Amino acid sequence: MAKTKELSNDTTIIAIEFDGGVVLGSDSRVSAGETVVNRVMNKLSLLHDKIYCALSGSAADAQTIAEMVNYQLDVHSIEVGEDPQVRSAASLVKNISYKYKEELSAHLIVAGWDKRGGGQVSVRDLNGLLSRQPFAVGGSGSAYVYGFVDAEYRKAMSKEDCQQFVVNTLSLAMSRDGSSGGVAYLVTIDEKGAEEKCILGNELPTFYDQ
């Protein structure tokens, strides 16, 4: 039985902490080989009210992991009687990814806000080590912007600066990476809740290649 071609979210995803919350960003392209099958996919998936994850890698694997963790977090938050911690969400994602690491090929960046730790970004490395970082980029497009984020990141940026930073990074990656494109989705999470935003292709900032 020949397997059909897999859909991949080769993509650009980014998450960054600021004092009081996090900003997540992603592009919107889903490809099957050379064809774009969905040009407006929102890769920022809700795990809980104030915890989101960014999907990359295989579309099916990533969507399934996010859905399973969403369910497990719902149960967990009812059991503890309060909003779950970002660490819990990240651990649940890590448990699934680590146990099935030979079979799954998806990489999720988890980010959110909880009252104990404030804004947090959690990311797993290739082998499964979970760590908290001030910002994280992922997906095939991230390779093109490591230099930009390393140079431009400053500690203690404000919420608006973080949003602009994320938009600039996505815009640069989308213009260089063939697997990233479409529109940019942004989610800003803080104490008050999560705010989703979509920036259309022609409203993204442009850089040198004009």
Next chain:
Amino acid sequence: MLNNSRPCQPQSAGFSFENTRRNAVLEGNLSELGYSSPKARKTGTTIAGIVFKDGVILGADTRATDDMVVADKNCMKIHYIAPNIYCCGAGVAADAEVTTQMMSSNVELHSLSTGRPPLVVTVTRQLKQMLFRYQGHIGSSLIVGGVDVTGAHLYSVYPHGSYDKLPFLTMGSGAGAAISIFEDRYRPNMELEEAKKLVRDAITAGIFCDLGSGSNVDLCVITQAGVQYLRSYDQPAQKGKKEGQYKYKPGTTAVLTKTVTPLPLDVVDESIQLMDTQ
């Protein structure tokens, strides 16, 4: 409650490899005799769906191919799932057919259990969870569309288990041709006639520009009021009429000599077999 080949046993995780040993033995036996096992028949296909003002319209071509031979000139690719939910199938013909039949029976049981009419999102979720469990070995790509109490919805589900929710979708080998029509002319909240024409044009693009798609256009219009299944809504690829006479007149070639040798043959048996040349 849900359809399972062995409903009383607990469902085990992961893909079931039970039949692989049997298949390998069968394959070995066949190749000893000089045969090869039959390949799964794929429907090179164009399927499409759009959401319009009053509901959804699903469209499909009607050609089923066996590699490079047309196996069925008028097959049905729009399958019934529930009174208000239909599904177009592409990919391996058997997988699409059986998957939709399983979903149809699951959805009916679920609807009886909840006491409510089924939701499109229920069908999508069950479909994608099953397809993910089989890790892409069930090669069916499906477009699920319908109108339920929450409104009109259109989902696409891929063989590996990912799904997309969009206002217009195409799948199959002719997807590229069809999506170009949609990208050019789709607008939200279109009227019925305009929407039907748009889907017809998209499927026609697939029929003309893709080798795996052909024959007729089937449409299925689903609204709050009910379902209109328009089988053979359009037949764009009809055989053309011959323009003139292509026979030579008797006497065009000069006959130089003529020799007649009678053969002693008797008619033993005469049987007539009709060929479908439509």
